[in-house]
Amino acid sequence: MISMYKSKNVFSEIMKHLFIFFILALSLFPFYVMIATSGKTNAQFVGNPWSFMFPFHLENYTYAWGMVYKYIFNTIFISVTTIFITMFLTLNAAYFFARFRMPGSRFFWYFFLILMLMPGVANLIPLFVLLKDFNLLNTFQALIIVNVAGGQIVQIYILRNFIEDIPQDLFDAAEVDGASHLQQVYNIVFPMSGSILSTLGILQFIGLWNDYILPLVVIRDDSMLPMAVGLVRMDSAYVKEWGQLMAGYTIASIPMILIFLFTMRLFVKGLSAGAIKG
Helix, strand or coil, rough: CCCHHHHHHHHHHHHHHHHHHHHHHHHEEEEEHHHHHCCCHHHHHCCCCCCCCCCCCCCCHHHHHHHHHHHHHHHHHHHHHHHHHHHHHHHHHHHHHCCCCCCHHHHHHHHHHHHHCHHHHHHHHHHHHHHHHHHCCCCCHHHCCCCHHHHHHHHHHHHHHHHHCCCHHHHHHHHHHHCCHHHHHHHHHHCCCEEEEEEEEEEEEEHHHHHCHHHHHHHCHHHHHHHHHHHCCCCCCCCCCCCHHHHHHHHHHHHHHHHHHHHHHHHHHHHHHHCCCC
């Protein structure tokens, strides 16, 4: 009886691992095809689209880098600037909603929650008109301002829950010592919320790196395009150079892969710290 029970457990574990390996292979297969295609000419791709072929044409990467490097630097500038501004505003706004109980504060909080439910595409036309009226079209400022405004909503929601879990005694002791609210934010909340702020910053960076709709509508100058839109511009309307196109996609994927590899533990720690209270 015991041996039968053990055999069932072993079979169950084997099936679980096979399922995990299947999902992993299914997830990595597009990445494998992208790498394999990035070293091919069009003739090689048509002849064998699924496997590596030699010679592996590294000149595809040289061409792709010459096309996308400016898009990479544009995206890094937009992302870093947006994240720092968003973190500053989010930290102060979350502290306000977590610590202050004044008339109207609950209304503003529910207003923020409603904004979370609104898809960004629904605001695209009025947003375009507003940016046009302020002469912000075809500028980095337009992308930064819009992403700062939109990026705060979810971050404030998560960070507020975290701040509410900080013991009130810490804030009371700081007030006894004469600390202002601003000093409490940067001497108590900021050091304790480092992991969750890092996680929120990583999530926002990933979103900005892949942002497509807003830059497509706002930016017209090719030299100012961010990564997602710039990669589409590499796609010729008449002849698709699949090797060069996939090389560009591979280069664009490298920062995301590095972020995942080096910040995975911090990411999980931040998600746990900012988990919604039950």
